[in-house]
Amino acid sequence: MPAAARTSAAAGRSDESGLQRARSRLYLPFLLPALLLYIVLFVVPSLASVGFSLMKWGGLGSDMSWNGLGNYVRLFTNPAFGTSFLNTLLLTIVGGLIVFGVAFLSMVVLREMRGRAFIRAVVFVPYILSPIAIGAAIGFLLNPDGAINLILRTIGLDSLALAWLSPDLVFKVIIIGFIWSTTGFYVALMMSGVDSISPSLYEAAKLSGASRLQQFRYVTFPLTRDILATAAVLWVINGIKVFEIVIAFTGTAGTPPLQARTVAVQQYLSVTGGRDGVPDLGYASAIGVVMFVLCSVLVVLVRRILRTESIEQ
């Protein structure tokens, strides 16, 4: 019996200490299966990734040799990766501003409007649907001769009937599709914070003549700051991982156009070799490490920004 358990047992009442000790015996048998699996197949691999990223390593059968920071140098001098990196940042930052803008606007009225439960339930729906399905369906609507352009032409807006899925435009469409499919989740998340605010605060605000916007400014917003920080962190993690919806919109298991790739797509192409079939696993590991670093940096940044604002308050 370890010393720590004995001290805690001594601190308790004597019958309880017996129980504690008996229960304490469950600790390792209950914990270890999950913990070992997690360490062996998740933690160790993520460390191995760092090692692989320093290697020159083509496919699975090929030899590995030391490459130092070679893969990273190649990454940041490669215009294709540069584009995918900027795309990922664009999606995460611009998309994030829009998503949280929509969430804030919803929070102004959603607390007490008629049909609020129904609205909250329905806006959440796209979040549980496969991005592949969403991409395939909306991609069909946006075909050059698809329904959207048909409508635009019928109402005389021919100039707006664009080639939505062309390489130059498709990433903007993807960002909009991603925003549509995820905003409901962030609205639900932020509203769960609003739900926990005491109604008496709103009563007091109303009594002193605060308008809805002022109620949002002085009650809702300050009191949902913590959940905003969590939501923003989640957004960043999810934004950096964006993969499926790009593949679905560009509709090809081969290679999405350069202009539309995210970092995750770029990594997928290096692991599988894409259409040319030349995998580059060292390089792909380096992309994985860059994604982790980018994620950590953005998370720290988001937390810092939200914290400074709360000090200014």
Added chain:
Amino acid sequence: MTTTFQPRTRAHAIDGAIATLIRILLWVWVALNLAVVAWIVLSSLKTTREIFAQPFGLPAVPQWQNFVAAWQVAGFSGAAFNTIALVAVSSVVIVVLAAPAAYVLARIPRASAVPVTTFFALGMAIPFQAVLVPLFLISNSLSDVMIQWVLGFWDDRISLGLFYIVLSLPFTVFLLTAYFRNLPSELEEAAAIDGASPFRTFVQIMFPLARPGIVTALVLNIVSLWNETLLVLVLVTDPEQRTLPAALLNLYNTMQFTSNWGGLFAGIVILVLPMIILYLWVGRRIVEGMTQGAGK
């Protein structure tokens, strides 16, 4: 607190207008979501000609053969079987592994419990692409070793399920730890005083008490694994062994040759409808689990 809010009629009129505008936009958003789902379902019952000619009209005659085409020709039957088996087995194993771990982490006051909980939570912050290459390597080595030395055969779907389990552990342990922590301890103590072994106390008392949390964890894992695509594409090479999202992607890619758009929409419905039904059934639990799991 002396008020800073003077009742200003003009400001309040503007405020009311803005609020009304937001309300209208929210209803437009709701209508759009419902319309998209309805449109997908309707399109799956149309002929390809109808889909193009009247994209928003009703089908003249419901084309059930679209589903037959997707199910038989495009291989959705096999994909559906793979998906259901993988999701069912993985999500149950996840809970079987995570619940006991979460229980002891939440309720046994060992010094290591708090750091180990944090250690699990850390896994939620790592984009799993950071481990993609090692998982690819492990999957292939496992397959080689099993075929050559151990079993004489291997199936990539087993490796896939294994990684589904591992990658879902951090979130599930985190979620369930919070649930177990909030359970009352009286029943646990009473059971122990009555002479139930700690193991029995867990199985017969604490596990059933945590049922709402466990069902939530199960459902959330079902949703995320059902839609998972990247790992299937990377780890499973045989199209016959792939899951529904991969089958849909494959079908989508053949559209330029087959042009059976009715079949494509049938495929979309096969992928999407089970999740919508699950949402209609336990939607509140999904939303609460996802938001509270994140909020805690």
